[in-house]
Amino acid sequence: MDTRSIIEGIASHDPRIIARAISIIEEDNERSYEIIRAIYGMTGHAHILGITGPPGVGKSTMIGILSRKLTEMGKKVSILAVDASSPFSGGTILGNRIRMQDTLSKYGIYMRSVSNRGMTGGLSRSTWNMVKILDAAGNDFIIIETVGAGQSDIDIVYLADTVIVTLAPGLGDSIQAIKSGMMEIGDIFVINKMDREDSFFALKDIMDNVYERNGWMPRVVGTNSLKGEGYGELIRAIEEHRVFTEKNDGKKKIRYREEVRLALSRIIDRSVWREFGRFLENGEIDGYYDEHVDPNTVAMEIFRENSAFAHSHSVEGRVES
């Protein structure tokens, strides 16, 4: 399919072409950048909801219910759900869909499973550009589910307008709650599984540990996804934060800077590795191994001896070619 019909298909909200466009974006090549360039003018309408939290707290189930409620309110919703690839084979089992399939079919909600392709941080490199496709395709809300996240998988904060940190009872006490990372990125905290024992203690632990950041006091909401309880309150909190972000565009500027940083680091990575990657192959470093030289010294020696070579081939020149 040629690039022009892809762009037209996105503009006319054709679901099959949107699906194909996302595949092209996943390849993360020149053609995918061309598509983003062409549709960028159509983006900026969607409100991006990031759902993160540890594995097994009920993120996928929650997204199923949330997307249904938003659709019933007349909003157009699409979902990107990221799962982790195997660090050994690179393959991925994409399992988020199972928890929401009935809702998706019934309400015609577009959902796409995404492999993180080995990237840490909870997202994949191309998630940013996938969001742009869905934004240009006229969605009101784009819901992103991160990989089941630990304390430091916080890239979602740079992508989402509203970050919802989902937790469940039994994950730890108030000391866990004041640790850095996840607790610092939530605009809304959800304690799911409120039917469980000790759930109100968990709710209170979080309530005691949230504090105002950049003019926003995080909301703490309890939900029970089995009965669908608490979702009215959650949607109210999302709406309040959406209105807040419209008045404060600071976050969008931070995201823009982060996107440029990511794109730049990708260009630098590629051009630098093109120069230095070969030193790791074909037994180049076997001599160091035999002499039992420490790896840091080897890396520094490789860099020092070859950086003159790297300078003579300017990085900018490489990118253009």
Next chain:
Amino acid sequence: MEAGKNLSSSRPIKVLLAKPAIDGHDRGIFVLARALRDAGMDVIYAGLLPTPEQVVDIAISEDVDVIGLSLLNGAHMTAFKKVVDLLKERGVDDIAVVGGGIIPDDDKPKLEAIGVTGNYGPGTPLPP
């Protein structure tokens, strides 16, 4: 476009595994899901009891390269055919459909004729 559109692509082969009828025997499909993951593919499992319509919806939304269908309950001639018909109806001609499960030898050529290849049974070796 021909089936196998992904051959020149840099992304891994993407496979949808599904049991498009009332059949809860999912051990085999789980083993297969893991084997395909270990072979470096992206694998989506459609969960239990999806309708053929849902299978086709998922395949299109996820833009998969291959649909792997498994049935052990004898409904393959009906259910696999329904999936193939729906793909045709929706104008999809670039997704390969591969079958497996308990499929009598007599049925295999019939499935091949409607475009369902493979039709693997118990004992099929996994890639090493």
